[in-house]
Amino acid sequence: MRFDAVPVPPSVGARPRDARGYPVPAITPWDGDTPQFALTDYERSADCARGRRCSVCGELMPRGPVWRVVGASESAAIAEALAAGRPYRNLAPTLEGPGHRACMLYASMVCPYLARPGARRGLDARTPDAMTEHVVRGAARGASGAVVGFADYEFAITATRVLFRFLDVVEFSPHAESDAHLDELRAELAGRTADMRPAQDGR
Numbered sequence: 639m640r641f642d643a644v645p646v647p648p649s650v651g652a653r654p655r656d657a658r659g660y661p662v663p664a665i666t667p668w669d670g671d672t673p674q675f676a677l678t679d680y681e682r683s684a685d686c687a688r689g690r691r692c693s694v695c696g697e698l699m700p701r702g703p704v705w706r707v708v709g710a711s712e713s714a715a716i717a718e719a720l721a722a723g724r725p726y727r728n729l730a731p732t733l734e735g736p737g738h739r740a741c742m743l744y745a746s747m748v749c750p751y752l753a754r755p756g757a758r759r760g761l762d763a764r765t766p767d768a769m770t771e772h773v774v775r776g777a778a779r780g781a782s783g784a785v786v787g788f789a790d791y792e793f794a795i796t797a798t799r800v801l802f803r804f805l806d807v808v809e810f811s812p813h814a815e816s817d818a819h820l821d822e823l824r825a826e827l828a829g830r831t832a833d834m835r836p837a838q839d840g841r
C-alpha cells in the first residue's frame with residue numbers, strides 16, 4: 639500500500655526522510671544524502687543493540703517484549719511450533735534487530751526492506767541484488783511473513799556483524815496482505831496517545 643496511507647508512529651515521524659518521503663530506519667547507513675535501505679549499518683546496529691534501542695526509530699525500548707518482522711519461512715516455523723505447543727527459538731542468528739510494536743507494525747506495511755519477505759534471512763546483508771528481488775516479490779506477496787513479539791532477545795557484537803537471537807514468542811500476527819496490520823497499528827497508536835495525554839496537557 640502507499641506508504642503515506644499508513645499512520646506514522648511519532649518516533650518514526652521524527653526520523654530523517656529520503657527524497658520520496660520514506661522515513662529512514664535507525665540502522666540504515668547513509669551514502670552522502672542517500673540512505674542505503676538495502677543495507678544494515680554495523681555501527682548503528684551495534685549502538686542500537688548496546689542501548690536497547692529500536693532498529694526502526696532509534697528510541698529506547700522499555701523492558702518487556704520486543705518485536706520484529708519475519709519472513710515467510712520463519713513465520714511458518716513459528717506457526718508450526720505454536721500449533722504443536724513447542725517453544726520457538728530462532729536458532730540461526732539474524733542481523734535484524736528488534737523494535738517497538740508500533741514501529742514493526744508500521745515497517746511491515748511501509749518499509750520494503752524491513753517488510754520484505756525472506757530478506758535479511760541469511761547473514762549476507764550486503765547483497766543488494768537479492769534485496770531487490772525480495773522487494774519485487776514482496777509487491778505481490780501472499781502469506782508472506784508476520785509481525786512477532788518476543789519475550790526477550792540477546793545479541794552479540796562481533797568484529798564485523800551484530801547478531802540477534804529472539805526468545806519466546808508472545809505475539810504472532812501473520813500478514814497475507816500488505817495492509818493487514820493497519821487496524822492493529824491504529825489501535826496501538828491510539829493507546830499510546832491516550833497514555834501520553836496527561837503529559838501533553840501539562841506542556
Ligand SMILES: [Zn+2]
Binds near residue numbers: 649692693695737738
Ligand atoms: Zn521504535
